[in-house]
Amino acid sequence: MKSTTAMTPLDFGALVTPHLPALFRSAYRLTGNRQDAEDVVQEVCVRAFTHLAAMRTLDQPKSWLLKIAYRVFIDGARRRTRSPVRASTEDFDATRVSDEPTPEECTEAELAERRLLAALTELDREQRALLSLHVEGYTLAELTAMTDLSADVLKARLYRARVRLGKLLAADGRAPTLALVK
Amino acid sequence: MNMSCTDVASVLDSHRMARLGSAERAQIDAHLAACADCTAAWHAQAELAALRVPSVPATLLERALLASRLPQSAPARRARTPIVVASVLLAGAAAAAVTIISLRNESAPVASTAETSPPAAGATAAATDPALDEPPTAAGRSAPQGDGVTSVELVETGLDFLPMVRANPDYPPRALSERLAGYVQLEFDVTAAGRVENVRAVKSSDPQFEEPAIRAIAQWRYLPRIIAGERAGSSGVQTIIRFQMDDPTTPSPAPLSGEALEAAQREWAAYSGDLMTAMDRLAADDLRGVELQLDEMQALYGTERADLWGFYGYLYTLQRNFDRAIDAYERSVAIHLRSSAPTSGPWVPLANLYFARHQYDVALKTLLRPRQATGVTTPVAGSRLAASGAEALIERLRALGVTEETL
Numbered sequence: 354m355k356s357t358t359a360m361t362p363l364d365f366g367a368l369v370t371p372h373l374p375a376l377f378r379s380a381y382r383l384t385g386n387r388q389d390a391e392d393v394v395q396e397v398c399v400r401a402f403t404h405l406a407a408m409r410t411l412d413q414p415k416s417w418l419l420k421i422a423y424r425v426f427i428d429g430a431r432r433r434t435r436s437p438v439r440a441s442t443e444d445f446d447a448t449r450v451s452d453e454p455t456p457e458e459c460t461e462a463e464l465a466e467r468r469l470l471a472a473l474t475e476l477d478r479e480q481r482a483l484l485s486l487h488v489e490g491y492t493l494a495e496l497t498a499m500t501d502l503s504a505d506v507l508k509a510r511l512y513r514a515r516v517r518l519g520k521l522l523a524a525d526g527r528a529p530t531l532a533l534v535k
Numbered sequence: 536m537n538m539s540c541t542d543v544a545s546v547l548d549s550h551r552m553a554r555l556g557s558a559e560r561a562q563i564d565a566h567l568a569a570c571a572d573c574t575a576a577w578h579a580q581a582e583l584a585a586l587r588v589p590s591v592p593a594t595l596l597e598r599a600l601l602a603s604r605l606p607q608s609a610p611a612r613r614a615r616t617p618i619v620v621a622s623v624l625l626a627g628a629a630a631a632a633v634t635i636i637s638l639r640n641e642s643a644p645v646a647s648t649a650e651t652s653p654p655a656a657g658a659t660a661a662a663t664d665p666a667l668d669e670p671p672t673a674a675g676r677s678a679p680q681g682d683g684v685t686s687v688e689l690v691e692t693g694l695d696f697l698p699m700v701r702a703n704p705d706y707p708p709r710a711l712s713e714r715l716a717g718y719v720q721l722e723f724d725v726t727a728a729g730r731v732e733n734v735r736a737v738k739s740s741d742p743q744f745e746e747p748a749i750r751a752i753a754q755w756r757y758l759p760r761i762i763a764g765e766r767a768g769s770s771g772v773q774t775i776i777r778f779q780m781d782d783p784t785t786p787s788p789a790p791l792s793g794e795a796l797e798a799a800q801r802e803w804a805a806y807s808g809d810l811m812t813a814m815d816r817l818a819a820d821d822l823r824g825v826e827l828q829l830d831e832m833q834a835l836y837g838t839e840r841a842d843l844w845g846f847y848g849y850l851y852t853l854q855r856n857f858d859r860a861i862d863a864y865e866r867s868v869a870i871h872l873r874s875s876a877p878t879s880g881p882w883v884p885l886a887n888l889y890f891a892r893h894q895y896d897v898a899l900k901t902l903l904r905p906r907q908a909t910g911v912t913t914p915v916a917g918s919r920l921a922a923s924g925a926e927a928l929i930e931r932l933r934a935l936g937v938t939e940e941t942l
Binding site: 484511515 | 540545547548572573575576577578579583585586588592595596599600827831833834838
């Protein structure tokens with residue numbers, strides 16, 4: 354709830370830039386493709402911009418930005434129409450879930466990623482968000498702050514989400530083996 | 536020692552998968568061999584950790600910055616509508632809240648800050664917080680009677696709570712063709728979730744107005760009253776919806792073209808939809824979600840929206856963050872004071888907050904400010920009921936020895 358009067362894009366850029374990589378990585382894990390990840394990042398910036406003054410005073414602007422990203426993602430594609438700034442085509446990479454190349458063209462690793470991204474889309478948004486943010490390296494304490502879930506609820510949901518994802522992956526023809534995970 | 540599923544989950548949770556000693560690893564393997572769920576979980580975590588993430592696109596920052604500035608430079612949303620409805624809240628048995636809205640002809644060109652508001656197609660009615668939500672004007676070209684532009688002015692209010700989302704009633708076609716004005720007095724309950732229920736028409740000038748009025752108000756949402764820190768329902772709330780068209784000899788000064796009207800209507804629909812989202816989250820007790828929604832709306836619609844600041848004030852009051860609540864309400868009333876309807880701001884909740892902080896002088900001054908701004912000393916129609924929220928507080932202040940004379 355701040356006015357934007359005293360803020361300049363320069364200030365904003367200086368504050369946000371250090372956190373963009375983490376924000377983008379998390380958004381990519383959340384969404385599974387670059388375009389949507391960029392949309393999430395843009396949306397986060399749009400929301401954060403109105404809070405520049407408050408952001409300056411935060412010890413952990415990154416956590417706060419990620420919390421917004423979590424919320425943006427959980428709230429879903431409701432607003433996708435509003436992202437007016439688009440990436441140019443060369444920004445799109447080959448790992449998008451859609452228009453994938455034929456299996457023969459993929460390396461084993463690429464196939465695995467593709468399967469994982471596909472399986473992730475089967476999870477509900479919260480499960481996906483929790484797993485994505487967690488694997489980005491955040492601690493449970495940080496995640497509870499980001500999601501407003503209690504630690505116990507968070508743990509239980511993380512576990513259930515992993516089990517579900519693992520079973521989806523197994524059903525997709527890559528039965529987990531201990532050799533694989535060692 | 537056997538590992539439990541919780542132990543395995545804890546290893547995963549703490550990012551220790553890759554940093555296990557051989558003894559611990561053996562125990563985990565033993566558990567995984569016997570537990571399908573943990574095997575799936577372990578596998579999923581390993582795959583997730585192995586996922587490569589593309590590098591940050593070079594132009595991302597630039598585009599993000601551009602996007603973040605767009606809302607501020609969004610196309611102007613100003614436009615006016617024919618308003619054919621005014622709303623008067625009368626204090627019901629349990630609700631000490633009153634808004635009185637009068638109608639006046641609108642003949643001056645618009646010079647307000649960009650605001651969104653309910654567009655009313657020529658024949659459609661709109662009820663709104665007027666000076667702040669200048670509704671897009673339909674020239675009424677498609678209306679049977681041509682130009683009909685009337686705006687609503689909120690002259691006096693002493694509200695504990697305000698309608699946050701309003702739907703436009705349809706003007707009954709027969710009344711429209713006869714240029715018939717009218718009103719409906721409605722009584723209803725506001726639930727703790729802010730929904731309007733049990734609507735009934737208490738009386739009306741003509742039965743044909745009742746159905747559209749009831750249908751419209753059933754879609755309204757109120758910020759429920761806060762009693763002892765909790766949201767509470769109110770029963771017996773009354774409102775009058777007026778249907779009125781202006782003098783057909785006074786043509787609209789700046790009618791919107793069909794396209795502009797459509798755009799304005801879309802904008803209004805989007806704004807109402809966003810407010811509705813905030814109300815839904817409030818009803819679901821998702822206060823954090825409400826705040827994020829309001830933040831987003833400010834980014835989209837600007838920081839000069841008195842109703843959004845009022846919503847913030849309400850939210851922070853619920854969260855018992857009274858400093859921020861006062862700050863937000865002050866922003867809201869400041870915008871109201873600059874508008875043509877200074878009395879319609881959240882004066883009473885603001886004054887109540889000052890009262891609760893024992894700033895009695897400030898509380899009283901707050902209540903007097905809108906009257907000083909308008910020079911109106913007595914509330915208009917329904918005066919005794921009109922300011923009951925404010926009057927109740929003034930009485931309490933008087934009991935404490937704080938009166939206008941002692942200021």
